[in-house]
Amino acid sequence: MPTSEPIRYFNRAKQVVETEQVYGEKWLRWTYENAVGQFSLWALVKRAWVSRYYGWKMSNSASMRKVLPFVIDYNLNEDEFAKKPISFKNFNEFFFRALKPGARPIAPGERVAALPADGRHLAFQDVEAADSFYAKGQTFSLEKFLGSEALAKEFAGGSLLISRLCPVDYHRFHFPVAGIAGEPRLINGALFSVSPIALRRNLGYLWENKRMVTIVESPVFGKVAVCEIGATMVGTIFQSFIPGRAVAKGEEKGFFKFGGSCVVTIFEKGRIKLDADLVSQSANGLEVYAKMGERLGEAV
Incomplete structure (x- = not known):
């Protein structure tokens, strides 16, 4: 897939293919597609202080403007927000905003x-049978991502979901299944x-970035790895749940501060x-835009 192509995805609700409106697209393309820009990855982007500085800037009261x-x-639906846009003290507070109860119905069953x-x-x-997620010849490494040879063996041949959040998205993440949630492990x-x-x-x-891995022991789905990945301008992954206790499906797990980010969910073999529409579109190289709480799949 040529790197200059626009980012397209399948909108599950509308049943159409759409083109993503990328926040900071010119800067991203210069940094990752231009030879000079790629040099800046090592000089600036890779280093955590840049994201820390930007995070501080987005937490400053002046950022509320x-x-x-x-x-x-970005045509956001403010009717979903738990607070009115004018009530946020800074941009970061708005970024990891909560939603009104019921704004994200949880798939029953x-x-x-x-x-x-x-x-x-x-x-x-x-x-293990999937390749070419974003480009030919690239495959997902369970061992590198999980940072554990033992865990990689447990999840070998398992099912994988990569959920990519853009700056325009709701940035709280939730448990996909009910169970006992373990202690998050920082990598x-x-x-x-x-x-x-x-x-x-x-x-x-995906496995070079800062990330957190939490294992959920589910009586229905077995062992499930729920993982959050930090990214440029996302230095903070905040876990809001209490480890070691039972969690409900759809219960809040935590949130990201400013920037795009990613949640990876891995099930044992x-x-x-997984739902057919998610799998078929992914096989065609298209991400599926859908909201938290919608169906992911059913236990076997």
Whole structure:
């Protein structure tokens, strides 16, 4: 897939293919598609202080002036917000905003798993049989991503969901299944972009970036790995749940601060049948735009 192509995805609700309106597209393309820009990855983007500085800037009270223009420019549905746009003290507070109760209905059924976040989703029934997610010749490494040879063996041949969040999305992430949630494990790393513009160049950014891995023991789905990935301008992954206790499907797990980011969900082999529309569109190289709480698949 040529790197200069626009980013297209399948909108599940509308049943049409759309072109993504990319926040900061010119800067992303210069950084990841231009030889000079790629040099800046090592000089600036990879280093956490850049994202920390931008995070501080977005937490400054002056950043509240960006909220209303952002809502208008990206046509966000403010009726879903738990607070009015003018009530946020800074842009970061708006960015990880909560929604009104019921704004994201959770797919019913004990044996049904739900999408963990709003975003553009890639789904693969067998992670080991999948390749060319964003470009030919690139495959997902379970061992590198999970940072554990033992865990990689447990999830070998399992099912994979990559949920990519853009800056315009609701940035809280939730549990896709009910169960007992373990302690999140931090794996430190860089803060590259997780936009397809970057991942077409190097899928490895998914396991080179800072990430957190939480194992959920589900009585229905078995062991499920729910993982969050930091990215450029996303230095903070905040976990809001209490480890070691039972969690409900759709319950909030945490949130990202400013920037695009990613949630990866991995099931053990033979424990879930992912929904056909997610799998078929992914096989055709299209992410599926859908919201948190919608169906992901059903236990086998």
